[in-house]
Amino acid sequence: MQRRDLKTWLFLAPAGAWFLCMLxxxxxxxxxxxxxxxxxxxxxxxxxxFDNFLNLGARWAAFKNTLILAPLGTLICLLIAYPLAxxxxxxxxxxxxxxxxxxxxxxxxxxxxxxxxxWIYLLGGQGIPSLLNALGxxxxxxxxxxxxxxxxxxxxxxxxxxxxxxxxxxxLDKRLLEASSDLGSPPWRSFLQVxxxxxxxxxxxxxxxxxxxxxxxxxxxxMLGGGKVFFIGNALVDLFLQSRNWAFGSAVAVALxxxxxxxxxxxxxxxxxxxxxxxxxxxx
Amino acid sequence: MTDRNDFLSREKFMAELYRYKKGSVTxxxxxxxxxxxxxxxxxxxxxxxxxxxxxxxxxxxxxxxVASWPxxxxxxxxxxxxxxxxxxxxxxxFGSNEEMxxxxxxxxxxxxxFVPTNYTITTYVDEDLIEPLDLSMLPNYDAASFxxxxxxxxxxxxxxxxxxxxxxxxxFVVNTANLGGLPKPTTWKEFWDxxxxxxxxxxxxxxxxxxTIGNALKYFGYSFNSVDxxxxxxxxxxxxxxxxxxxxxxxxxxxxxxxxxxWMSIAWTGDGLQLHRDMPEIDYVLxxxxxxxxxxxxxxxxxxPHRDAAYALIxxxxxxxxxxxxxxxxxxxxxDARVNAILPPEMLNDPIMYPAADLLSALEFxxxxxxxxxxxxxxMARFKSA
Numbered sequence: 001m002q003r004r005d006l007k008t009w010l011f012l013a014p015a016g017a018w019f020l021c022m023l024x025x026x027x028x029x030x031x032x033x034x035x036x037x038x039x040x041x042x043x044x045x046x047x048x049x050f051d052n053f054l055n056l057g058a059r060w061a062a063f064k065n066t067l068i069l070a071p072l073g074t075l076i077c078l079l080i081a082y083p084l085a086x087x088x089x090x091x092x093x094x095x096x097x098x099x100x101x102x103x104x105x106x107x108x109x110x111x112x113x114x115x116x117x118x119w120i121y122l123l124g125g126q127g128i129p130s131l132l133n134a135l136g137x138x139x140x141x142x143x144x145x146x147x148x149x150x151x152x153x154x155x156x157x158x159x160x161x162x163x164x165x166x167x168x169x170x171x172l173d174k175r176l177l178e179a180s181s182d183l184g185s186p187p188w189r190s191f192l193q194v195x196x197x198x199x200x201x202x203x204x205x206x207x208x209x210x211x212x213x214x215x216x217x218x219x220x221x222x223m224l225g226g227g228k229v230f231f232i233g234n235a236l237v238d239l240f241l242q243s244r245n246w247a248f249g250s251a252v253a254v255a256l257x258x259x260x261x262x263x264x265x266x267x268x269x270x271x272x273x274x275x276x277x278x279x280x281x282x283x284x
Numbered sequence: 285m286t287d288r289n290d291f292l293s294r295e296k297f298m299a300e301l302y303r304y305k306k307g308s309v310t311x312x313x314x315x316x317x318x319x320x321x322x323x324x325x326x327x328x329x330x331x332x333x334x335x336x337x338x339x340x341x342x343x344x345x346x347x348x349x350v351a352s353w354p355x356x357x358x359x360x361x362x363x364x365x366x367x368x369x370x371x372x373x374x375x376x377x378f379g380s381n382e383e384m385x386x387x388x389x390x391x392x393x394x395x396x397x398f399v400p401t402n403y404t405i406t407t408y409v410d411e412d413l414i415e416p417l418d419l420s421m422l423p424n425y426d427a428a429s430f431x432x433x434x435x436x437x438x439x440x441x442x443x444x445x446x447x448x449x450x451x452x453x454x455x456f457v458v459n460t461a462n463l464g465g466l467p468k469p470t471t472w473k474e475f476w477d478x479x480x481x482x483x484x485x486x487x488x489x490x491x492x493x494x495x496t497i498g499n500a501l502k503y504f505g506y507s508f509n510s511v512d513x514x515x516x517x518x519x520x521x522x523x524x525x526x527x528x529x530x531x532x533x534x535x536x537x538x539x540x541x542x543x544x545x546x547w548m549s550i551a552w553t554g555d556g557l558q559l560h561r562d563m564p565e566i567d568y569v570l571x572x573x574x575x576x577x578x579x580x581x582x583x584x585x586x587x588x589p590h591r592d593a594a595y596a597l598i599x600x601x602x603x604x605x606x607x608x609x610x611x612x613x614x615x616x617x618x619x620d621a622r623v624n625a626i627l628p629p630e631m632l633n634d635p636i637m638y639p640a641a642d643l644l645s646a647l648e649f650x651x652x653x654x655x656x657x658x659x660x661x662x663x664m665a666r667f668k669s670a
Contacts, residue, residue: 041407041656043389058662062669125545141485143545144532226532227491230669238668242382242493243661244389 027257033250042244052251059252062235063259069146069221069231070214073153074161077210078203080154081161085202086195088162089169101166104159112156116223119155123148123224144226152220157213161206168202169195204271208264215260232256348593349374351384351398353580354536355555356450358613365600371593379535380492381655388413388585395585396594399449402437402579403494403650409440415584416443421595424602426622434579434619437649446581447598450616452553453639453647454495454576457537461565462486462547472502472571475548476526484529488537488549493664494650495550495576496523496533502573509651516663523667533668541566557615557636568636570643577647579619 037047088100107115121127123142133139142148172195180190218233227234232252239249348371350357362373376395378384381404387393389411400408408414419425425447427435438446456475460468466482469475479487489496498508500519510516531546540546541559551559556568582598584591600606604622611618611627617637618624624632631637654660 038658041389041411042386042661058666059669120539121543124540124543126543226530227534227668228527228530228532235665235669238665240390241386242380242491243658243665244382244386245658245661 030250030253033246034254036247036250038245038247042246044246047247052248053255055248056251056255059232059235062230062232063255065146065221065230066215066232067259069149069153069229070211070217073150073157073214074207074211076150076154077157077161078207081158081165081206082199082203084158085162085165085169089166089172104162107155108159112219113223115156116152116220119148119152119224123151143224144228146225146229148224149221149229152224153214153217156220157210160209160213164205164209165199165202168199168205172198200271204268208267211267212260212264215256215263344369344371344593344596345590346370347372347374348396348590348597349376349394350597351376351378351387351393351395353378353399355538355558356399356614356616358610360613361601361606361609364606365597368600369593369596371590371596373597377536379490380494382493382661385411385413385655393585394589396588396590397597398583398585399580400446400583401650402434402581403652404655405437405446405581405583406440406652407655408583409443409445413586414445415586415588415591416445417447417584418595419444422447422599422602424599424604426620429621431619431621437579438581438583446583447602448619449580449582449601450554450611450614450618451577451579452616453570453644454499454550454552454578455556455568455570456499456548457541457551457556457559457566457568458548459541459544459546459563459566468567468569469548470569470572472499472573472575475571476500476503476522478548479526480529483548486531486545486547487526487529488532488534488540488546489530490535490537490550491533491668492535493660494654496667497660497663498650498654499550499571499575500526502571502575505573508574508576508648509654511653511657511660513659516659520663520667523663524670527667527670552616553636554614554616557634560636561615570639570647572643572646574646574648577644577649579649 033044034052035048035050037045037049037051039045084104088097088104092100120143123129125139125143127142129139129142142151176194176198177190180194181187185193216233217231218237221229221231221234222237236249236252236256239245239252350373352375354377357375362375366372381401384398384400385404385407388395388398388408400414405414430448434451435448438444438448456469458469462483464482466478469478475487489499497516497519500522501508501510501515503522504515504518506512506515506519510519532540534540537546537549537551538555538559541549542563551568553568556566559566560568582601584594584598588594601610602620604620604626607618607620607623608626611623611631615631615634615637
């Protein structure tokens, strides 16, 4: 009995130490810093003040941008990823499936930085807008707009949405669809009543993955938003790397963690209810 | 790092020699631990014929990490340095002095050389982030040949912490092909007014508090360096009003100016010259109200991992013939008379590089207080997140 306990502890030790050093301790540091003050030349000076939290309103615009664009980006990802995953899981021969799945992953082999640069040129004045202009469809400004940031987000995060949904759909028991059809259900109804509910765990996982990462995103808005579409991630980068106000930066980070906890809890609550009170809707 | 002043016993020396011969330690380790590397380089510098080539000993390591600015270095000169010394140059490009300071304050930057601007050096000294320079390792630095105006800021309380790289101005570039019959803007007032009218959606400002806030202050005729709360409030209002009309907030404005997406941008001398050289319709303008005059310096941060390589690179780039090649590439003037003596006359007469005296006299050097003033930092952050 004791031997087994020891073994369990030994197996847990690396992961536990990792979590303690890389997650718990830094979070405590951030929490403590959030009550401090900015040093004379920047950085952190120990103090106990709520000023940083009272000043959070100064970053309201960034919070608002993030809370609009992150859910919107997640939704667009979902709307594009679901049909793609459905096609891959249920409408493709196994031989082609592997090839197509690899094609979904291939972009990950190149840094997002380089791919975002490509989008700068695609969306810039000499890219898509000049093509539209040549076709007589006007010359819209695309780069450095919220639209460009959304394009970058959907492009960058799509694979993270496709895979969980694909896995859920691929595991789907095809006999259930036959049964539904035998009982006189038209295909659209089988989809709504059988396929969709059974793929909900994948949808929930995909949305969660994309949404959580988007809430902390800063690279895509910085590159495709031209410094004008500002996420809370950009506000954090600025506070630590430009104005060097670690105390206020920590307070913004704490606020972000709290906003995420509330949003994610609300999201899980509602997806559970929507999925009919089943409890297999989980993060992973 | 190995402490080279440690006494090394004969036995220890032989042991190290055997380890080196067996191949279990590198030549670099061997030279370092025995002090032979240092001895060789000291001997090297003591022999006049070998001066300046001391870095060619092969003991400086295989890389040198540089933190500098966009469009500011000729890659060919870095390649030549690598070919000569074996140390590859790893260049990191920054958009503001704040960003550089933040990286050094956070620690573990891994940099060997950085290029701070005049007004920041006292802060680096106060924060103990910068190394006093050992000028004996920079034989190519000749203090007497530098214009003191652009070199003084490197010396703090009598100690040399930084040696001059280039100087320049901060004005704006404007693509005159897009003026559509309008007169070319010549003041900061016109710069901001056009941004909010005819050039709406086409202007860029730096992601840098000093120049962006400074030139917004110039709209009202205030000092570029003002930290007066009432004056800053006026500048903030102008910036926030102008923000919806900006193309982007970014210190790397050349790509957008070249592609034609941006028509006007706050700009530094060298970028103005590079753009004008390739696209003559782009002009570089110094606002009549004034603006910034600056000088950049080479410095070594405390705890630089490749200190010898850092000195070797700075020394290499300060050699007049190499420095002249750098100037030909980036178009920023130097304060070194030895370099000016070998620059082509058309560069010395270039109005972008060497502006007329009346324009120059209106300019101000950045003030140290702007780097640390919390109000300016927070103003910039509010402007960006607005």
